Amino acid sequence: MSAATVMTWSDLESWAATVLTRSGLRDHDAATVAASLMFAESRGIGTHGLIRLSTYVERITAGGINSAATVSIAADLKALTVLDADHAPGASSGMVAVALVIERAREFGVACAVARNANHFGASGYFTNQIADAGLLGLALCNTEPVMCAPSGGSPVLGTNPIAVALPIDRGERPQLDMATTTVSQGKLLVAQQADEAIPLGWAVDPAGRETTSASAGLAGALLPSGGPKGFGLAFAVDAILALGGANVSTDVAPLNGDPGTPQRLGHFFLAIRPDADGTLDDYRRRIMGLVQDIHSSGTPGATVRPLVPGEPELQRERAMNGVLAISGPALQAMESLASAWHVPLPAHAGPGVQPPRF
């Protein structure tokens, strides 16, 4: 097993952006996609980080991601905008939509945008945090190809359809939520499969639609919704909201890891709301931080771990990583392949003694 290479986030972001530029993206798009991947890494969400870079590059070169895309406004109802993403890199059209909902929410109090003909945009939280940085509450939704079956089992019919919310409070203490509506992500099944471990009942069904403890059977079958009908209902609601802008529902979305020349044609939704309609942003912050305090002190007497607010585990990981990332094994090999193929040498090791924690 090769030793981990430790690189700084900023070096990795520059490196990823250069690879994306060489593979065909415009500089601005490449920078946006690289920033979204490193956002995920910095929060400890490796499933949405650099591991996606190979897939993105493959889709850019094959045409599934349109490197010459023009994101356009298909309909404009003041506080509601419908965008045609023209198969742009997901993070790029996402940032166009984010800028729009920030501007419109300032004018109308609330604003939303639905984008159709969109591609995978990485971690939803990247976009909600941009909205929150602008002093607004941000919400983001998207769909994926079908991977979730109904609570009673069967074939996959809805995507992981995540829901993300971020609050307009300083990043250093910002509560936020970014959750798939499945019980667990496919990533957890992949990890169990590689380790040859059983998965708990309630995670997945096999191809015949029966609950399974086999990770391989679950990957061939479907993921179960979180909380049964509740997660299924939320995933359905995400599709229903995306369809308001003419976006495809999950069953019409092309898979991220399918033919790289086929655009995914999925949907994005972004919402921004002003927190200062009747009171200041400070008033809002005070109310929320009071609730955060109450949650911190709500734990079982004598317990050593205090209850955390949504987003706090990721914030703790971000602090612990302190600007560097350790990469090893297949992830490092994939990056070395990209470095070689696109003639962009990997960043230098961050230095002896720099050792980020493992999660």
Added chain:
Amino acid sequence: MSAATVMTWSDLESWAATVLTRSGLRDHDAATVAASLMFAESRGIGTHGLIRLSTYVERITAGGINSAATVSIAADLKALTVLDADHAPGASSGMVAVALVIERAREFGVACAVARNANHFGASGYFTNQIADAGLLGLALCNTEPVMCAPSGGSPVLGTNPIAVALPIDRGERPQLDMATTTVSQGKLLVAQQADEAIPLGWAVDPAGRETTSASAGLAGALLPSGGPKGFGLAFAVDAILALGGANVSTDVAPLNGDPGTPQRLGHFFLAIRPDADGTLDDYRRRIMGLVQDIHSSGTPGATVRPLVPGEPELQRERAMNGVLAISGPALQAMESLASAWHVPLPAHAGPGVQPPRF
């Protein structure tokens, strides 16, 4: 055990409205509250139906519900409105907010309203269905007094904080979602307690914050969030959205079954979005009904039960009840007490041979 009395929905709605009028509500408010209670009954959600009438009447007479309330606009940012509900009956201020978001969404594409100083409004789905009837996608949120603990256990710190969504499709086939963010409602624990049955692990914790199979211990402790951190995160997000309008977070909400003279001071949130920004309502309906078909045919091969779309189980119950309700036991006794106290005789039995199904 006394036999069930079978009454028509319309007779029951008139009866409830008359009781509410006699106890002090204005005619219009009484009709609105009665309609919201009977909506819940008609969908088979008895926990939010006539069983609440005694509590409402008690709160009206004690002043916790303000029978002379004036709902006012505290802030108006065009597509975002903040309302002060003035402790009106929850359903009444809810309908003021619903009318407002319908009107504003038609003008701006999307609109939302947050109400503070609000009271319990019954089933969230009552309001989302009004918005959907107007041809818009409707979403409703509210909070309650703390009943949910953090995923790791402890004392209650968030409400059941439900999420409801209804689609602008004919009521006879309308997909919709109305879910608490707890694993189950307190009502399920009450039923288990009365039947002296154990509850599954994952529903609740005891007062010391440990998972329990005792319904009594769970009722004295706290409900667990659905899907652990996911349900907790959603409930937190509901509070965060309500706080945008200056509404109290869960920890500052007075309990529905506490002192009837104390207003609950909870928050409501309503959102309406146009489905016809770029395409017709028929286009939207076609996309959604295609997904509904796909879900119906996604079941396990050979299974006798087909997967249902969110809202379909309630629709099936509504059809099966066919306009009448069977009431017996403590629920009937509570209604007989109200009938006697307010001199409003119960409706006549719907007739021999009329027997609705039991759920």
